[in-house]
Amino acid sequence: MSILEIKELTASVDGTEILHGINLSVNAGEVHAIMGPNGSGKSTLSYVLSGRAGYEITGGDVLLNGTSIIEAEADERARAGLFLAFQYPVELPGVSGMSFLRASVNARLREQGKEEVDQLGFVKIVRAEAQNLGISDDMLKRPVNVGFSGGEKKRYEILQMALLKPVMAILDETDSGLDVDALKIVSQGVNLLRDPQRSMLVITHYQRLLSYIVPDKVHILSGGLIVKSGDKSLALEVEENGYAGINDAA
Amino acid sequence: MLPELTQLNVKNNWQKTHLDNFVKMGWPSSKNEDWKFTSLSQMLKKPVEIALTAQGDDARHKMAPSIQGACRVVFRNGIYDSELSGGNHSNIVISNLIEDDDAISYLNEAPLSDHPVFNLTIAAMQSAILIDIDDSKTKPIAVIDLSFVGGLINQSSHPLVMIRVAKNATVRISETHASKNGLSAPIVILQLDDGAVCDHVRCQIADLDSSQLGLSLVNQNTGSDYRSFSLTSGGDISRTEMHLNFNGENASCHLSSIYLGCEDQHMDITTRLYHNVANCKSEQVIRGVLDDRARGVFQGKIRVAPDAQKTDGQQMTRALLLSHETEADTKPELEIFADDVVCSHGATIGEIDEHQLFYLVSRGIPIMQARSMLIEAFLIGTLSQIRVPELESQVEYYIQDWISNSAQMSALDH
Amino acid sequence: MIHLGEGSKSTIISKGISAGKSQNTYRGLVEIHRTADTARNFTQCDSLLVGQTCGAHTVPYIVSRNPSGKIEHEATTSRISEEQLFYCLQRGMSEEEAVSLIVNGFCKEVMKELPMEFAVEAQKLIGISLEGSVG
Numbered sequence: 001m002s003i004l005e006i007k008e009l010t011a012s013v014d015g016t017e018i019l020h021g022i023n024l025s026v027n028a029g030e031v032h033a034i035m036g037p038n039g040s041g042k043s044t045l046s047y048v049l050s051g052r053a054g055y056e057i058t059g060g061d062v063l064l065n066g067t068s069i070i071e072a073e074a075d076e077r078a079r080a081g082l083f084l085a086f087q088y089p090v091e092l093p094g095v096s097g098m099s100f101l102r103a104s105v106n107a108r109l110r111e112q113g114k115e116e117v118d119q120l121g122f123v124k125i126v127r128a129e130a131q132n133l134g135i136s137d138d139m140l141k142r143p144v145n146v147g148f149s150g151g152e153k154k155r156y157e158i159l160q161m162a163l164l165k166p167v168m169a170i171l172d173e174t175d176s177g178l179d180v181d182a183l184k185i186v187s188q189g190v191n192l193l194r195d196p197q198r199s200m201l202v203i204t205h206y207q208r209l210l211s212y213i214v215p216d217k218v219h220i221l222s223g224g225l226i227v228k229s230g231d232k233s234l235a236l237e238v239e240e241n242g243y244a245g246i247n248d249a250a
Numbered sequence: 251m252l253p254e255l256t257q258l259n260v261k262n263n264w265q266k267t268h269l270d271n272f273v274k275m276g277w278p279s280s281k282n283e284d285w286k287f288t289s290l291s292q293m294l295k296k297p298v299e300i301a302l303t304a305q306g307d308d309a310r311h312k313m314a315p316s317i318q319g320a321c322r323v324v325f326r327n328g329i330y331d332s333e334l335s336g337g338n339h340s341n342i343v344i345s346n347l348i349e350d351d352d353a354i355s356y357l358n359e360a361p362l363s364d365h366p367v368f369n370l371t372i373a374a375m376q377s378a379i380l381i382d383i384d385d386s387k388t389k390p391i392a393v394i395d396l397s398f399v400g401g402l403i404n405q406s407s408h409p410l411v412m413i414r415v416a417k418n419a420t421v422r423i424s425e426t427h428a429s430k431n432g433l434s435a436p437i438v439i440l441q442l443d444d445g446a447v448c449d450h451v452r453c454q455i456a457d458l459d460s461s462q463l464g465l466s467l468v469n470q471n472t473g474s475d476y477r478s479f480s481l482t483s484g485g486d487i488s489r490t491e492m493h494l495n496f497n498g499e500n501a502s503c504h505l506s507s508i509y510l511g512c513e514d515q516h517m518d519i520t521t522r523l524y525h526n527v528a529n530c531k532s533e534q535v536i537r538g539v540l541d542d543r544a545r546g547v548f549q550g551k552i553r554v555a556p557d558a559q560k561t562d563g564q565q566m567t568r569a570l571l572l573s574h575e576t577e578a579d580t581k582p583e584l585e586i587f588a589d590d591v592v593c594s595h596g597a598t599i600g601e602i603d604e605h606q607l608f609y610l611v612s613r614g615i616p617i618m619q620a621r622s623m624l625i626e627a628f629l630i631g632t633l634s635q636i637r638v639p640e641l642e643s644q645v646e647y648y649i650q651d652w653i654s655n656s657a658q659m660s661a662l663d664h
Numbered sequence: 665m666i667h668l669g670e671g672s673k674s675t676i677i678s679k680g681i682s683a684g685k686s687q688n689t690y691r692g693l694v695e696i697h698r699t700a701d702t703a704r705n706f707t708q709c710d711s712l713l714v715g716q717t718c719g720a721h722t723v724p725y726i727v728s729r730n731p732s733g734k735i736e737h738e739a740t741t742s743r744i745s746e747e748q749l750f751y752c753l754q755r756g757m758s759e760e761e762a763v764s765l766i767v768n769g770f771c772k773e774v775m776k777e778l779p780m781e782f783a784v785e786a787q788k789l790i791g792i793s794l795e796g797s798v799g
Binding site: 051074086 | 746754758
């Protein structure tokens with residue numbers, strides 16, 4: 001049963017078409033990798049799926065758990081279980097980490113008809129998840145992303161993912177700017193969240209991340225189209241021959 | 251009414267309109283928000299007549315040293331002095347402003363109909379010079395040496411200069427105000443066309459017995475760049491006022507200003523920066539040092555129009571007070587109507603840091619020298635903005651001279 | 665803020681929020697008199713613009729007549745960026761919730777000085793005032 005289905009998706013930014021007809025199906029529990037050179041449309045895809053303003057869907061459809069989401073607003077899609085781990089998470093000066101996390105979690109719980117979290121209990125839950133990712137208490141007290149290093153920001157994104165328990169998570173170049181140690185911690189955190197009821201789209205430029213977060217399928221995005229799909233060995237092929245090699249063969 | 255206007259023979263109708271405006275509004279009192287900190291009552295007590303001839307004491311000694319290859323424009327008592335002026339440059343054309351319709355249209359359409367200096371000087375001007383700078387790929391860069399000298403007791407001078415810099419042309423301007431006696435109310439207008447670049451150094455080093463009310467108007471078109479350094483140290487009462495308009499996108503300006511006040515001087519630096527269009531960048535750095543019973547005023551307004559998105563406007567003003575009888579008044583104003591902008595200003599007022607002073611003294615440096623070193627250090631950031639290299643040492647000399655005089659007076663007090 | 669006494673200290677933190685078609689002006693006077701030796705003032709005026717049709721203005725009057733007094737003044741202007749808004753939306757918050765969170769973050773420095781009951785009321789009031797102000 002597919003959690004995410006993308007059918008003939010075309011999309012434009014500022015009037016220029018970037019995605020020219022994407023077809024993709026991700027089943028429950030699967031992790032798919034999207035790889036591609038710069039300018040292939042990787043980030044555009046993540047923004048289009050998550051409903052960012054300025055990214056216009058001009059054709060096709062996107063179904064989450066069988067329901068079309070292309071008419072839904074960004075926050076509606078999020079509450080329906082879609083999560084985006086940003087490549088460059090933005091700072092929110094003065095906004096305490098706890099208030100932010102609590103507001104996000106409560107929004108999701110309300111949507112599901114469940115009770116909101118109790119403040120003190122929530123702190124315990126957050127601390128537990130934070131420990132897995134090496135996030136200190138001190139970091140939790142700081143305003144969201146303010147003064148965080150690249151690695152800290154990425155770990156904070158995964159913390160949010162752990163708390164929100166999405167059905168579909170899109171990780172937009174989560175490995176960019178990370179050294180090997182940081183990469184290991186982040187990958188570990190992501191792998192802990194793999195679940196038969198949860199699917200992931202891991203967007204990356206390099207094969208390295210995929211050694212830690214091993215995908216079930218790999219797709220190559222180039223010039224706004226998926227030009228090749230395969231299993232995890234396709235990532236190694238890209239490593240060997242570069243993207244140009246794939247294009248020539250496609 | 252200051253000056254005496256009954257004998258004034260205004261030649262053109264459009265000048266008459268400005269005269270009528272001035273007579274109707276008169277000089278502003280401190281109830282006028284723009285003149286809140288600067289009272290003209292002392293100045294208005296002295297009788298003054300408009301100077302009609304370029305005669306009087308030899309003013310040569312007060313002029314800035316000539317710059318090699320510069321085109322020299324000299325006003326004496328506010329009147330163009332053809333004897334002292336001169337110098338040729340292929341890119342520079344000097345003409346009579348009265349004969350240029352575009353220039354006159356500008357004067358009549360500028361939104362300054364309630365400004366006393368604007369109205370009075372246009373009505374009373376005896377010389378109005380238009381300087382056109384053309385684009386030329388050949389070196390050297392056009393240099394204009396603008397000097398305002400002379401000055402007779404109880405007389406006022408009202409010179410007007412408009413400098414139009416053509417598309418992509420570059421010009422360096424040295425402007426010196428060194429008159430004495432009476433009142434000097436010059437207007438200098440700079441029009442920078444698309445891509446024009448102008449480096450400007452203005453020194454007001456007039457005698458302490460003169461009043462200096464200077465007005466500068468700068469209008470920038472698309473992609474133009476204006477870098478200015480201004481030093482104000484003369485006049486019993488002086489106001490250095492500048493209005494700058496960004497009328498074309500992607501233009502930028504950097505304004506540095508130093509004012510040095512001593513004895514009973516009153517110095518007013520007033521700037522109005524108008525970001526009328528998007529994507530322009532402005533930066534202002536002001537440093538003031540006040541000694542004895544001097545009073546320094548800085549008023550800096552930045553206005554960002556509703557469509558002026560991506561504006562970057564920065565302003566920082568610092569004042570150093572050297573005695574217990576000085577006063578510093580600062581009013582950095584922001585009027586912001588667009589949301590996607592970066593605008594900030596900062597202001598500090600204080601004295602020489604005693605820890606820094608002690609540090610130098612403890613290394614054997616005599617206290618007066620230490621004091622001078624710290625005052626120079628306070629000013630050094632702005633000095634580095636002087637972009638007319640020929641004037642750097644001259645400006646440094648003026649400043650060091652002022653500092654050492656201040657040190658001597660201070661030593662006498664101790 | 666008028667300083668007459670020796671060693672007097674003052675801090676002014678002003679957070680102005682404009683939304684819709686409103687115009688917000690901070691007009692403040694800080695004056696250090698000759699008698700106020702070693703007086704200190706620090707003023708921070710920050711403006712937040714929500715939307716493209718409002719305005720924020722700052723008119724400070726700073727007067728010092730005592731060299732040993734120290735005055736520092738800063739003013740900044742900012743807005744809620746589209747990135748910040750989208751970040752919160754993607755975490756499931758509605759636009760109102762997101763604006764409220766960010767605006768409260770902006771006012772934090774002032775809010776934390778208020779007694780708890782006032783702070784809670786103030787937060788609610790900000791939420792109500794900003795209803796419908798975005799989009």
